[in-house]
Every structure is written in C-alpha cells, then in structure tokens.
Amino acid sequence: MTIHGTETADLPPLVHEALGWVVRLTSGAATTADAEAFEAWRAQGPAHVEAFREAIAFRRTLRTMPLSRLAPGSNVVAFERGSRPAVLDRRAMLIGGGAVAASAAMLMATPPYGLWPSLAELGAGERTGVGERRTLRPMAGVTVEMNARTALSLVQFSARLITGEAFVAVRSSQSPFSIVVGGKTWSTRNAELNVRFSDGNTCIACLRGSVRQSGDGVHTLGANQQYVSKAGEAGQISPIDAQISAAWRRGVLIFRDTPLAEAIDSINRYRPGRIILANERIGRRLVSGMFHTNQIENAVDQLQQLLLLQVTQIAGGVVILR
Structure with missing residues (x-):
C-alpha cells in the first residue's frame, strides 16, 4: 500500500x-x-x-x-x-x-x-485547545490553571489530570485538595504545583509549600522539588528552578538540557498542526533555549539551527524533524 x-x-x-x-x-x-x-x-x-x-x-x-x-x-x-x-x-x-x-x-x-482521543479524554469535564488556557476555581482557596491541549476532570476536593499540564494553587485550605496524575494521588492544604502528564510520563513540581503522595511508595515534596516518573520506570525526586517549571504561565517556554521529545510536547500545545520526531533517538537529544508562546511559529527554525536537524514541511503546519 x-x-x-x-x-x-x-x-x-x-x-x-x-x-x-x-x-x-x-x-x-x-x-x-x-x-x-x-x-x-x-x-x-x-x-x-x-x-x-x-x-x-x-x-x-x-x-x-x-x-x-x-x-x-x-x-x-x-x-x-x-x-x-x-x-x-x-x-x-x-x-x-x-x-x-x-x-x-x-x-x-x-x-x-x-x-x-481516548475515552477518558473525551469524557473529561474540562478540555483546552491549541494555545488556549483556562482558569478554574473548584473550591474556596483553590485555583487550577489549565495549559493548552489539556484535559482534566474536577470532583469534590480533587482533580484528575488526564493529559496535558496545569498549575494548581492551594492557599490555606481547611480541607486538603488532591490531584490524581498518572494514577497517583497527591494532596496538599497549602502549596503551588505544576503538574504534567503525557504519554505515560508524570511530572509533579512543587513550587511552594509541600505536597504528599499517598499509596504505595509514598513521597513528600517540598518547595523547589519535583517528582518525575517515566512510563515503566520508578519515580525520581530532584531539585528544580520554580521560575522555569511554570514559565508557560508568563508566555515563555524555557528549556535547560531538556530532552527534545519533552520540549516538543510543550511546543506542540501552542501551534496548529504538529511537530513530529522521526525516531526516538532524536527525541533523546538535549535542547536549551527560550521560546515565546506568542511567537511559537519560529520554534521549528530555532530548533533546526540549534540541533542542525533536517526538516520536512507538510501541509497544515505538520513538520517532521530528522
């Protein structure tokens, strides 16, 4: 064929x-x-x-x-x-x-x-499109900011991130607020978090306060710490720069020695069409740089120059990087 x-x-x-x-x-x-x-x-x-x-x-x-x-x-x-x-x-x-x-x-x-879209994504209570952001207030003292191309559902005192990225701020809540990411539940009464879930990979970044994961393999994160779990691998805790983790809220994507596959996942939230990596090897290459979301159309040219990649342009904003 x-x-x-x-x-x-x-x-x-x-x-x-x-x-x-x-x-x-x-x-x-x-x-x-x-x-x-x-x-x-x-x-x-x-x-x-x-x-x-x-x-x-x-x-x-x-x-x-x-x-x-x-x-x-x-x-x-x-x-x-x-x-x-x-x-x-x-x-x-x-x-x-x-x-x-x-x-x-x-x-x-x-x-x-x-x-x-999976059944879970289609059934999400809240979904954002390309370049779209949305702010939710599910309960007193709690704010959830959805990044672009994100799907989540809200229930009493909790949220479930199905795919995408969100910023969660909990300020001195009397009842703990929980968010489920990648099948794991994280709870807090006072914290700011940036949570991401894509292709089976989980990232929980604690920007302020503390958050605790319940269930097997309990973890507690303090300010400027993140928990990263890749599909099929054990999770790891490491220090972070809070200004970078939630930079998307300021209209900027900042990468420091970030795997290209992860960077592309973030960039794709803001541009029509799709950037596709030809193979996993390219996705493992590291990239450092800053991309403004209101000028994201320049991202392909910048990546091509930074990593000396071959680019195939397809109609409708589709790009294949080799």
Missing part, C-alpha cells in the same frame, strides 16, 4: 507503504484478510516496525489539522483508495464479532500512539 502527495516526496518509500496501511486499517472497512496481510508486512523486519510508528504519528496529525480551511489544490496529502473489500459472510461475522468488539473497546480505551 502506498500514499501519494507532493509534500511527502522526500519521505522514505517504506514510510509511504506504512501510511497506506494506517489509512486502510483505520478506514472502518478493513477485513480479516487485511489484518493478516498487514501483520505479514510488519513482520518483515525492524525497519517496517519503525516505518509504521512514524506513519501512525503522521496520521495522528492529519486527524487534527484544519483541512477544511485549505483551498482546493493545496498541498494536502491525498491517500489512494483501496479496492473494494471482500464482504465477510454471516459465519465469519458471528465468529469474529466478539473479538472485533473486544478489540474496538481496547483501542478506544488506549488508542495506539494517541491516534484519536
């Missing part, structure tokens, strides 16, 4: 094939034969697996691009139509129906590579 488009001409041929598979498998018309053929294609080697990972990331951006605003004839990637799928007979439907339903439920709960 292939994909055609003037703006993807410099992408590797294997990625073009992978993009075709992504489109087919998420079209709603894929058959069991398609699934078997795809598994055979992906099993050919690590290069095929990596190409599919990159294609998934690319497809994710297409689903969030404002394509309706683009004029006809724009450099929008056009996917070729597949042949008409074979219709499954009644017996195949009865046999496969349960498995398909179970798979669909799993994919909705945990979308691969965030290809579409």
